[in-house]
Amino acid sequence: MGEIRNAERTRKAILQAARDEFFDRGYNGARIESIAKRAGVxxxxxxHYFKSKEELINETIEDFIKMLPSGNLTMPADPVQIAEFRFKVNIEHLLDFLKFTAxxxxxxxxxxxxxxxxRRTVLQSYNEDMRVKQEMGLVPKELDPSLLTLMLSSLTVYPLLYSNVTRMITGHTPGDPEFQQKWSQFLRLISERIFRMA
Structure with missing residues (x-):
């Protein structure tokens, strides 16, 4: 039983080290030697635990997604709140992962x-949620649900990933609470213009 616990602990340590390495350096920049050093193995x-770097990154992302607080990630029923909600989730839970995607x-x-x-499954669920809201009359019929999802993704990710651009344009960094409040309000205003026309 102790061996199983040790194996689980070792595997968990490797996945945590892999997450830090991949998210800091990207897939090509990450080194197995660095992951081993970070994990202390x-x-x-x-x-022994992962056949290849490809398997390790896939399991690392799967493990990361499983660790997200699923109860807090349910899309709001009102489409006006989606952009603001996704921006908040990105700040609180996904920032390191978003850097990896860059x-x-x-x-x-x-x-x-x-x-x-x-990841496709998660993103397609956003499309499906938007489509269902459209069928309920909450989203204008002439707007493509997948393009709306892409637009909302852009608005809620770009300012966080491109912090220098955000700073140069607004004078604030994405981590600045004043910027976060202003951007959240802006997202709500834009969303009201789009979705209140349904």
Whole structure:
């Protein structure tokens, strides 16, 4: 029984170290040697638990998603609140992961080496939620639910990832509570203009 607990503890330590390494350096910049060092294990032990770097990143993302507080991530019923809600979730729970996704814009990744299937499921659920709200008459019929999801993703991610641009345009950093409050209010105003027309 002690061996099983030790194995689980070791695996958990590797996944935590992998998350830190991948989120800090991206997929291509991450090194198995660095992950081993962060986890306090040797490199060979990582390959005992994970067959490849691709398997490790996929399991790292899966583990990260499982650790999110699911009760707090249910989409609001009112579409006007979605952008503000997603912005808050991104700040409180997803910021490090979003930084990892920014690496994808500059890295060439092996196919499905970024938890793509799991992430697609989450993002498609946003489309489905928007489609259902549209059928309920809460979202204008002429707006494509997937394009609305993409727009909301852009508005709630971009200011956080491109902090220098945010600072140069607004004079505030994304971590500044004043910016967060102003941007949240702006998201609500924009959303009211879009969704109150339904």
């Amino acid at each position: 040797n490199k060979q032990l990582i390959y 690496w994808e814009a500059v890295d060439t990744l092996p196919e499905n080496a970024n938890g793509e299937e799991r």
